[in-house]
Amino acid sequence: MTIAALTAYPLATPQPAWSGRSGSVKGLVVEVVTKDGRSGFGEAFSPAAPQAAASIVEATLSPLLLGADENAIGGLWEQMRRALVTPVGGAGAEAISAIDIALWDLLGQRLDAPIHTLLAGHGRSRVPAYASFIGWIPDAQAVAVAERAVALGFRQIKVKISPPLDAALARVALIRDAVGEGVALVADPNGAFDFPAAVTLARRLAELGYLWLEEPLDPADVAGLARLNAHGILPLAAGESEYGPRGAIALVSAGAVDLLQPDCGRIGGITGFMRAAMAAASLGVPFAPHHAGARSRLPPRCIWRRRCRNSASWNAACCAHRSTMT
Ligand SMILES: [Mg+2]
Secondary structure, eight states, X not given: OBEEEEEEEEEEEEXXXXXXXXXXXXXXXXXXXXXXXXXXXXXXOOXXXXXXXXXXXXXIIHHHHTTSBTTOHHHHHHHHHHHTXXXXXXXXXXXXXXXXXXHHHHHHHHHTOOXXXXXXXXXXXXXXXXXXXXXXXXXXXXHHHHHHHHHTTOSEEEEEXXXXXXXXXXXXXXXXXXXXXXXXXXXXXXXXXXXXXXXXXXXXXXXXXXXXXXXXXXXTOHHHHHHHHHTOSSOEEEOTTOSSHHHHHHHHHTTOOSEEOOBTTTTTHHHHHHHHHHHHHHHTOOBOOBOOTGGGGSGGGGGGOGGGTTXXXXXXXXXXXXXXXX
């Protein structure tokens, strides 16, 4: 069968209260339709300008894929990257990610198998999860959210922090006091600090028993991350800001991270994600997939739940968002 149509849906929904941010959460969903009428859906991590990624789908990638065999996912992935001219980043990588996930969705439908079976997974039926919804919000709210996470059963929590450094140091201590020693904590400033501040922060987190520090510096500063990691204060994590498996592998090769966290919706879909996962496994680096929590509030989260596909509520929600965005 061949690809008959691609449609890009730039979406937006209000920021959740826990994020501490204003405005909207944005994302991109791509629908790939085959000649026999099946639809596959893919979602990109596209927080800044999903309209840009949608334009790339419509103007460049859709003409490339129309009439192609939807099962030739690896070859189509390479064609898409070449069509955008290397190095592919930003909206281009987001567009490829959404299309690639949609193609995997179609393959799963054709073979009547979930994606983890198609990927010949590692035989685990359960994986540890951490709560990632303590945003940069007032202290009392942050404590309340942390306590709610514990009440829900989470035994690992990510704490979002932000400059100034003194405030960040106070926040990580506050949450440790709130949840006690029995809950594992990690901290994530989303690249907001410079090197001296990151060193101070890492030392304090180590004193408080935090498990890792995520993106303490600009994630593009691979040399800086490697220099900080060489101090061995506590493990560093990064990867969500990578727009292809080569970037993720470069983080590992440079010694910049102890934990790799690519996002399937940004690194090139399931194809790019698995290339990074295989590299990490080969190099013995732990792997913890990133998935923007706020994004999961968008209706297309149903793409992971096959029974939801084509549901009236999904389509109604998607169409409603599309009409408000265009
Ligand atoms: Mg992060």
